[in-house]
Amino acid sequence: MHELKIAQDLSAIVLEAAEKENLSKVTKVSISFGQLIQIVPDIFEFAFREAVRGTVSQDAELTIEIVPVKMRCNECRTDFEVKHSLFRCSFCGSTDLNILTGKELFVKSIEGE
Numbered sequence: 293m294h295e296l297k298i299a300q301d302l303s304a305i306v307l308e309a310a311e312k313e314n315l316s317k318v319t320k321v322s323i324s325f326g327q328l329i330q331i332v333p334d335i336f337e338f339a340f341r342e343a344v345r346g347t348v349s350q351d352a353e354l355t356i357e358i359v360p361v362k363m364r365c366n367e368c369r370t371d372f373e374v375k376h377s378l379f380r381c382s383f384c385g386s387t388d389l390n391i392l393t394g395k396e397l398f399v400k401s402i403e404g405e
């Protein structure tokens with residue numbers, strides 16, 4: 293259930309940004325998660341709703357974007373997308389890999405008025 297903690301952290305970021313921009317109402321929030329964060333979007337949305345209840349963000353439309361996991365093989369330098377959590381180079385089979393994307397966790401954009 294790490295969704296709860298993440299939702300609290302991200303809602304705090306949203307509220308801080310809304311305050312800085314002098315928004316009286318946040319209409320849209322877009323959030324990016326890397327697949328490695330292993331967020332369950334429904335649980336996250338529920339937790340986020342709880343976290344922003346009674347704030348200027350409470351009616352915001354929430355968009356969650358999941359960023360696929362991409363890795364680079366240190367043996368053959370191939371970049372590939374990880375599927376089915378198989379952490380092995382799809383070209384040479386090496387497990388000596390660098391993570392390129394998949395650990396993202398940030399508020400991508402906020403809209404309001």
Ligand SMILES: [Zn+2]
Nearest residue numbers: 365368381384
């Ligand atoms: Zn390889």
